[in-house]
Amino acid sequence: MLRYSQERFVGIMLTALGLIVAAIYISLSYGVFDLTFAEVVKTLFSQGNGEYDVLIYQFRLPRIVIAGLVGAGLGVAGAVLQGVSRNGLADPGILGINAGAGLAIVVFMFFYQGKLAGSDWFSILAMPFFGLIGGLAASILVYLLSWKNGRLDSQRFLLTGIALGSGFAALSLYITLKMDPTDFHTATVWSVGSLFHANWQYSISILPWFLFLLPIIFWKAHILDLFQLEESSVKSLGVSVGREQVILLLCSTGLVSACVSVSGSIGFVGLIVPHLAKSLTGIRHQQMIPLCAMLGMLLVIVADFIAKNIFAPAEVATGTIISLIGVPYFIYLLFRSKA
Amino acid sequence: MHVKRYFPYMILLAAPALILLMAALSILYGVKEIDMMTIRNAIFQFDPTNVDHQIIMSSRLPRAMGTMLIGCALAVSGALMQGITRNYLASPGIMGISDGSILAVTLSMILLPEASDLQRIIFSFAGSALGAGIVFGLGSILPNGLSPVRLAILGTIIGTFLSSFASALAIYFQISQDIGFWYHARLHQLQPEQVRLAIPFVIVGMLAALRIARSVTVLSLGEEVAVSLGQRTTVVKVLAAAAVMLLTGSAVALAGKIAFVGLIIPHIVRFLVGADYKWVIPCSGVLGAIFLALSDIVSRFLNYPFETPVGVITSLIGVPFFLYLARKKGGNKYA
Numbered sequence: 277m278l279r280y281s282q283e284r285f286v287g288i289m290l291t292a293l294g295l296i297v298a299a300i301y302i303s304l305s306y307g308v309f310d311l312t313f314a315e316v317v318k319t320l321f322s323q324g325n326g327e328y329d330v331l332i333y334q335f336r337l338p339r340i341v342i343a344g345l346v347g348a349g350l351g352v353a354g355a356v357l358q359g360v361s362r363n364g365l366a367d368p369g370i371l372g373i374n375a376g377a378g379l380a381i382v383v384f385m386f387f388y389q390g391k392l393a394g395s396d397w398f399s400i401l402a403m404p405f406f407g408l409i410g411g412l413a414a415s416i417l418v419y420l421l422s423w424k425n426g427r428l429d430s431q432r433f434l435l436t437g438i439a440l441g442s443g444f445a446a447l448s449l450y451i452t453l454k455m456d457p458t459d460f461h462t463a464t465v466w467s468v469g470s471l472f473h474a475n476w477q478y479s480i481s482i483l484p485w486f487l488f489l490l491p492i493i494f495w496k497a498h499i500l501d502l503f504q505l506e507e508s509s510v511k512s513l514g515v516s517v518g519r520e521q522v523i524l525l526l527c528s529t530g531l532v533s534a535c536v537s538v539s540g541s542i543g544f545v546g547l548i549v550p551h552l553a554k555s556l557t558g559i560r561h562q563q564m565i566p567l568c569a570m571l572g573m574l575l576v577i578v579a580d581f582i583a584k585n586i587f588a589p590a591e592v593a594t595g596t597i598i599s600l601i602g603v604p605y606f607i608y609l610l611f612r613s614k615a
Numbered sequence: 616m617h618v619k620r621y622f623p624y625m626i627l628l629a630a631p632a633l634i635l636l637m638a639a640l641s642i643l644y645g646v647k648e649i650d651m652m653t654i655r656n657a658i659f660q661f662d663p664t665n666v667d668h669q670i671i672m673s674s675r676l677p678r679a680m681g682t683m684l685i686g687c688a689l690a691v692s693g694a695l696m697q698g699i700t701r702n703y704l705a706s707p708g709i710m711g712i713s714d715g716s717i718l719a720v721t722l723s724m725i726l727l728p729e730a731s732d733l734q735r736i737i738f739s740f741a742g743s744a745l746g747a748g749i750v751f752g753l754g755s756i757l758p759n760g761l762s763p764v765r766l767a768i769l770g771t772i773i774g775t776f777l778s779s780f781a782s783a784l785a786i787y788f789q790i791s792q793d794i795g796f797w798y799h800a801r802l803h804q805l806q807p808e809q810v811r812l813a814i815p816f817v818i819v820g821m822l823a824a825l826r827i828a829r830s831v832t833v834l835s836l837g838e839e840v841a842v843s844l845g846q847r848t849t850v851v852k853v854l855a856a857a858a859v860m861l862l863t864g865s866a867v868a869l870a871g872k873i874a875f876v877g878l879i880i881p882h883i884v885r886f887l888v889g890a891d892y893k894w895v896i897p898c899s900g901v902l903g904a905i906f907l908a909l910s911d912i913v914s915r916f917l918n919y920p921f922e923t924p925v926g927v928i929t930s931l932i933g934v935p936f937f938l939y940l941a942r943k944k945g946g947n948k949y950a
Contacts, residue, residue: 365768369775370768370771370772421938421941421942422941431764432941432942434764434767434768435704435763435764435767435937435940435941436938436941438709438767438768438771438937439934439937439938439941440934440938442708442874442930442933442934442937443930443931443933443934445930446874446926446927446930446931446934447927447930449924449926449927450923450924450927453924454921464782464786543775543779591787592783592786592787593779593782593783593786595779596779596780596783599775599776599779599780600776600780603772603773603776606772607753607757610753610757610760610765610769611757611758
């Protein structure tokens with residue numbers, strides 16, 4: 277049985293990988309300016325002297341890389357949050373983590389007016405860092421406020437998140453309205469969740485968070501299985517529930533904040549990807565979480581491709597496309613889940 | 616309970632005086648200092664050549680009136696929603712109604728840039744009906760969908776969806792800053808004609824709300840009780856929905872999204888006067904008007920001489936209140 281499920285898991289992962297590669301290829305070759313297969317391959321392997329270098333290396337590839345990273349981060353973070361809170365409706369967006377990270381980044385943008393477009397390394401590396409502080413502050417606050425009788429109350433976790441999220445959004449609004457028009461436009465575009473400004477520096481700036489936090493989450497994944505049991509039985513197994521919850525929460529917040537710092541608040545990925553993964557591999561987190569990373573990647577790359585091309589040459593925010601896909605699926609989930 | 620019997624009378628009797636006071640304060644305080652005498656003269660002996668008179672009649676008076684109209688409309692529609700759904704989190708801001716309205720107004724700005732104020736308001740009604748229809752429609756067909764947490768999540772999700780759709784459209788047509796300023800509660804942009812246009816809609820909505828107040832009290836005891844007492848619950852619900860649409864639609868058409876007024880005022884009012892909607896609805900109207908007028912005055916001084924959107928103030932008050940509600944009532948018992 278175990279062997280069978282292991283084989284099935286490998287099969288699913290390989291299929292997902294295949295789909296991701298296909299999505300990347302389509303995304304690289306198709307656009308306002310179409311490339312043939314030979315041209316794409318030649319450019320990718322020609323070490324920077326083909327005729328489409330700028331198009332591929334400066335515009336299309338960084339965007340795909342960011343889309344992939346953001347998708348993976350949000351998918352994994354969503355799975356962790358749903359596991360920790362034992363609530364299938366938890367999502368970084370609903371829990372106010374996006375809004376907290378967003379607020380910190382808007383504050384940062386405000387104090388660095390006009391220097392946003394600059395490529396200076398300090399501001400590029402500082403963005404995810406500010407996002408992290410904001411996201412952490414938000415999730416710590418939500419976590420503390422939803423503590424009840426010495427344990428995490430899952431209903432209150434969501435309600436507190438919704439409340440604080442709207443508070444952070446109000447403060448962000450207060451700050452964006454004080455910006456000058458150019459920065460305001462940047463902040464608005466960014467806050468809907470867009471990959472329009474993707475570049476290599478962004479991908480490098482969030483990479484450390486992924487390299488550091490993803491392994492910890494993979495390593496701790498089996499503990500999430502235990503969280504699905506009754507609290508008392510988990511304790512009797514010798515797991516210090518509070519401490520593990522905090523560690524996992526911190527890791528997922530770190531991922532979300534890094535993602536928000538480069539792509540704005542892209543909702544629904546963290547909500548729907550874990551459900552999809554669960555229906556494919558079952559509830560074992562050690563299999564489910566890596567699959568979440570893959571599916572998140574696939575979802576955001578595809579959504580970004582649609583966002584870029586459906587109304588070309590104008591662009592719709594990637595977050596909007598994901599909402600359009602995500603809302604019906606979410607409502608379907610609500611119908612299926614028991615009251 | 617004994618003292619509470621007198622609270623409704625006290626609130627309603629004090630209402631005219633409080634409202635006049637708020638109006639006076641709202642007209643008095645602003646970036647330009649204008650003294651009481653000028654205000655009196657502007658109202659009773661209007662002189663079109665006097666700049667101060669112009670400011671009062673075309674900007675400060677409509678602002679004071681519009682603010683109170685909006686506060687009243689939002690609080691009453693929140694009270695109606697909470698009564699009908701028996702959901703302590705139901706309110707215009709959370710339930711996707713404002714977002715629906717914003718989407719419709721964004722669409723109207725794109726499709727009919729020259730639309731008149733009346734047309735804009737009608738679009739806003741259609742949008743709030745759309746948002747409310749989606750959220751409550753889904754809520755009532757979902758298993759346990761009208762329970763507080765479910766409905767709050769549903770409202771948040773649908774609201775995010777509608778408003779992100781609206782802002783995508785705004786970005787696509789490059790009107791995002793126009794709409795940003797328009798729908799993020801900038802009360803100082805209230806136009807006298809718009810306020811005048813909204814008044815009849817709010818009055819009709821208020822009258823409908825007062826007309827069904829007793830039925831809402833019965834309905835708030837539970838659907839079964841209401842049916843067994845011979846109430847035609849569908850009629851009451853449809854009337855309530857129509858009133859909510861008129862009230863929220865007018866409020867959003869005037870000043871955009873102002874969160875939390877409709878959520879917290881009915882709670883405070885029920886705390887003061889008890890759960891009889893015969894009193895809850897009018898008292899919510901009064902306190903909502905006063906609350907928003909106060910918030911508006913505060914918003915002028917938070918970042919003097921620049922204005923802060925009033926939604927920021929109401930959120931700063933509303934978020935702790937929401938947290939308190941979640942703490943007090945958020946347990947599984949109510950979910």
